[in-house]
Amino acid sequence: EPEVTQTPSHQVTQMGQEVILRCVPISNHLYFYWYRQILGQKVEFLVSFYNNEISEKSEIFDDQFSVERPDGSNFTLKIRSTKLEDSAMYFCASRPGQGSYGYTFGSGTRLTVV
């Protein structure tokens, strides 16, 4: 069964460093998403991406964050100058075009900022 793959599964970084979280969506999917879950809290929407541009973003997704689909297969979330409060599980998800379901999450990247 097709999967959304996220790497790394766990990343530890120093406060102030930049991190890039990587996702490989399912190959024929067109819509891509990032969510995050701070330990013990709800999952939160960060951003949606379609046709090589951001469709929607939440208030959390400020100038510190950016997304990119650099090569047609990877979908990345970059966090510049990480803060302690960025520590969370980050989930990527993708789905096919309109009229189809197949909405699939990746297994997540646990980011720990120290």
Place this chain on the structure above:
Amino acid sequence: KNEVEQSPQNLTAQEGEFITINCSYSVGISALHWLQQHPGGGIVSLFMLSSGKKKHGRLIATINIQEKHSSLHITASHPRDSAVYICADDFSGTYKYIFGTGTRLKVLA
């Protein structure tokens, strides 16, 4: 403000029991999504529904649009059903979800 509330927060059941998890939302929906989060953290999509009822194996999801309420039922529960079950309100139709806090289910053998 759109809130999504789930009940109960925690649920322990014996194997074989019928389980119901409830979800209420305060604003209208385009669709409601039920998700399962495994102990390791991974999330699996279970159902997406905007009306009526859907069934997949031992899982049944129902929604009442007028009452702004959805339920997830598990028949003949099994220890492998132990997980956190999350409902999410896709109020705008764009997958910009408002997530519930989750219901932590533990099924004992």
